Amino acid sequence: MKTSTRALRQLFLQEDLNFLLTNRIPRIALTKLMGRFSQIRNPLVCRLSIAVWRLFTDLDLSDAKQQRFASLHDCFTRELQPGARQIEMAPEILTSPCDAIVGACGPVAGRQLFQAKGFPYAMQDLFGPSQDTSAFQDGSFVTLRLTSAMYHRFHAPQDCVVEHVTHIAGDTWNVNPIALQRVERLFCRNERAVLRARISSGPAMGQAIAIVPVAAILVASLRLHFLNLLLHLGYRGANELPCEARLRKGEEMGWFQHGSTIIVFAPKGFELCPGIANGERIRMGQALLRYPVESGS
Known part of the structure; x- marks a missing residue:
């Protein structure tokens, strides 16, 4: 499984194919469609979507405040656990x-x-x-x-x-x-x-x-x-x-x-x-x- 996942990522990262798949398509229409799809509040749809997302990315939810999400949008816009990021407070x-x-x-x-x-x-x-x-x-x-x-x-x-x-x-x-x-x-x-x-x-x-x-x-x-x-x-x-x-x-x-x-x-x-x-x-x-x-x- 790990070998096939790596192969998928390497294929997607091939420059010509990546550019074709992500730019030579109806960008605005696809973006609007994705926006609507991400709002679907269904646990099964959400879990399957996150599983596919993980095939192509290094998605890490370990520092997320919530570990279960009702929609893909909720996962995209997740909050962090308190203290997960340190803020450099020096005034300059x-x-x-x-x-x-x-x-x-x-x-x-x-x-x-x-x-x-x-x-x-x-x-x-x-x-x-x-x-x-x-x-x-x-x-x-x-x-x-x-x-x-x-x-x-x-x-x-x-x-x-x-x-x-x-x-x-x-x-x-x-x-x-x-x-x-x-x-x-x-x-x-x-x-x-x-x-x-x-x-x-x-x-x-x-x-x-x-x-x-x-x-x-x-x-x-x-x-x-x-x-x-x-x-x-x-x-x-x-x-x-x-x-x-x-x-x-x-x-x-x-x-x-x-x-x-x-x-x-x-x-x-x-x-x-x-x-x-x-x-x-x-x-x-x-x-x-x-x-x-x-x-x-």
Whole structure:
């Protein structure tokens, strides 16, 4: 059984086949269908779905608060047991909002950054025409890819006030490394939200940060707790959402349904924390970006 499972995973990971299966299909229609299927509240359907899911992923539910689920959606959006993640509370640190694999990361070159080697894109294309990106010019960014098996909730990286949310309709391309190396400006094509916030404590108090959750195939629903809002492919509400939501570091902001990408932006002066590099696996609450503090301050 283990040998056949490994063989299935290796076949699916073959680049051409993976790209064909996950992108050369009716992406939006399949994503909507998956959304409806995941909501079916039937224990047998749920158990069989999770069993199939495990054939292709390293799904680990050992740290989940609940061990039994009524639907696939409940499993996707599961909570963690108390204490399952440690939050780095140093006031100069921005923590990872989610469990993830680090993708492209580093300095923003003016207002341009990379989704993958040789594939640049402009911040303005990602943030949308309504947003001013000057606060992040020459700043830093980290792309965080959530696989389907990971914990799918995301949390505030610092004490902050979320001041504005922009919803941008789009496609549902797969955001795995294979697609990122083949589809230019992929993040700028997909359904996404831009969460603009201001740090409310510590040495970087008053500085702007941005969190950009990007949807992907089979996942185009984003729950934002602080607005009591579900953004999805059929969303017909306002796309510009001013707010004043005060969050503490580590407080839950919302969840994805399935897996996707979050891009974190910080202004000039922040630097990557040790261990943050392309391909590294990190957990929610781990140190991500640091605002240098002078010795003795």
